[in-house]
Amino acid sequence: MSPLTERSYPPVLEDQESERLVQVVKDWTIGNGLAVRPPVAVAPAEVDPRSILATSAPVTLFPSPFPQVCFEQAKAVQTAYNELYARISQDEEFISRVVQEVIGGDDFIASLWDVHLKVKKEGYVQPLSLGLFRSDYMVHQENQGTGTQESMPQIKQVEFNTIASSFGGLSALTSSLHRFLAATEYPLLKGTGAHGQYNLPENKSTQGLAAGLRAAYSAYGKSQLGHETCVIFLVQGGERNIFDQRHLEYELQQGSRTPVFRLPFSEILQRTTIADSDKRQLLYHLPSNPSKVFEVAVVYLRAGYGPGDYPNTSDWDARYHIERSAAIKCPTVLTQLAGAKKVQQVLATEASGLGKFISQDTEEFKKIWETFTNIYPMDTSEAGLAARKLATDPEKCQKYVLKPQREGGGNNFYRSSIPPYLKSVSESHWGSYILMELITPPPVTNIILRNGQLEQGGVICELGRYGACVWNQHTREILYNEDAGYLLRTKGDQSEEGGVAAGFGCMDSCSLV
Incomplete structure (x- = not known):
């Protein structure tokens, strides 16, 4: 496959240029909140017992070239994907069939399904659902290395995320970082390739995801109990990726001043109660002022997506507690199950799988089908x-x-x-x-800054497209459906995994080619 980067990209940096660029990036990232809590390898617990330290999120020094046709393809299909997964979450029978196929070897999926069945038995009280989704892709091109003419590059879906779709808060900042460098630092470099035009697309992932939360918050309406309503971010203890989440909180609170509180998953049962009413309103008791009670309009789960968040029976009781309440969940258990890899396989294996939810003679069907791989x-x-x-x-x-x-x-x-x-x-x-x-993407080279060290060489880029959707499970009405910006994660081409917080990948942005 033809490389997306010329031999001169990224430009060769002299030592003094490299030192300057690294210092500028380090200062800009901390100054603007493109940051994470440092890993233990950088700051052991005894060095930072109060968790006061922050460090630059791993980033590329330059934006990575990405095919514009693929970028536009992902953008154009996102609202169709939002609606598809809203429809899947409404189809309990379909999800049940998928669950039954995997629970024999997956206790976690079985436990999630049990939570749904328990709530279904007593009756759901909240028909509205919120999805903050992310569809992840890699670039694919037919006939690479065969000696025949290569086809136009296309995106192929890696996975679709329905819970804790992270890095929206940092992604927009990474785009801003590269815009800043392109305007101020790249023109100063001597190396060939530094002074070209950078086609940097707009990225409003922070605003887009916050707008989805705000739409769900507004749809909930005023409290019938006379309380002030709020949004809860349900989080993991010791979260390193806290600033990514904080940027969404800050954006949500700007203008509307929506009350937002962070609640560790392990403290759900201590900090919340359910009102003794038919509506089963979820009430949050402020730890710093126990007499202050808020009614929870939206619960945004940034935890609860894996077995590690449920070490005890009480943690499953807590998930049931949230699910049976009147708060709008992002996601509900059904929406979380809709994101299972088995669902992706069923949709992609044959047209009738996807055709169950979207008519095969529509443009939406064609656009989604073209993103599937084998x-x-x-x-x-x-x-x-x-x-x-x-x-x-x-x-x-x-x-x-x-x-x-x-x-x-x-x-x-x-x-x-x-x-x-x-x-x-x-x-x-x-x-x-x-x-x-x-999926084998085209060769790209770049320089990654991680924990103060530079790593240069071949990289693999994965594009994520965010979407925000609010729908009614009972009437199937879509109340809100918008594209919500993008994420580009990049890793060394010798790495299998791409998790940024886990230390595999880094934040990046697109320079469209």
Whole structure:
């Protein structure tokens, strides 16, 4: 495949240029909140016992070239994806079938489904749902390396995130950083390639996601109990990626002054109660002033997406407590389950899967279908048995990634690691995985600044497109549906995973080519 970058990109930096650029980036990122709490390797607990330190989020020194046609393709399809996943979350029968196929080997999915069944039994009291989604893609191009003419590049979907779709708060800032550098620092560099035109698209991911939260907050309406209403960010303890979340809070509070509170997942049952009424309003008791009670209009889950957030039975009780309340959830359990990898596989395997939700003769169907790559079940169906042969073959497995029904990064198995992993797992559990053909993006080079050190070489870029959607589960009416900006995550081309907070990837922005 033809590289997206010329040999002169990124420009070769002399030592003094490199030192200056690193210092400028370090200062700008801290000055503007493009930051994370430092990892333990940088600041051990004994060095920072009060968690007062912050460090620059890992970033590229230059924006990475990205095909404009692919960028526009992702943007154009996002609202259709929002509506698709709203419809999936409304189809309990479909989600039930998917869940039954994977729960034999996935206790976490089974426990989420149990929460839904318990609430369904007593009756849901809140028909409105909020989705803050992110659809992740990589660039794909047919006929690469075959000697024949290569086709136009297209995006192919890696995954669709329905819970805790992170980095919207930092992504817009990364775009701003590269705009600043393009205006002030790149023109000063001597190296060839530094002075070209940078086609940097607008990125309003912070505003877009906050607008979705604000739409849900407004849809909730005023308290019937006479309380002030609020938004709760449900978070993990010791969150390193706190500033990403804070930027959404600050944006939400600007202008409307919406009360926003952070609540650790482990403190749900201590800090909230449910009103003794038919509406089951969720009440938040302010720790600093227990006499002050807020009615929770929206609960935004930035925790609860993996088994690690549920170490005790009480944590599942807390999730049930939230789910049965009148607060608008982002996401509900059903919407979280809609984001399972098995759902993605069913949609992509045959047209009838996607056609169940979107008519096959529509433009929306075509746009979504074109983003799918080859995904296979790992069950005992004919397709699943064929996929098992691919996954266990030492040679053929090199083209695939094995995925469990998990969010958050670091959960997948790539290439040669697939066969030994499957040997360690009972075959009765294989059906809870999917097998995806690896997408091979065009070569790109860049320089990453991570923990004060520069890493230069080949990189792989993954584009995420955010979407915000509010809908009514009962009437199926879509109340709000908007594209909400983008994320570009970049990692060294030797890394399998792309999680920024986990230390694999870094923040980046697009220079469209």
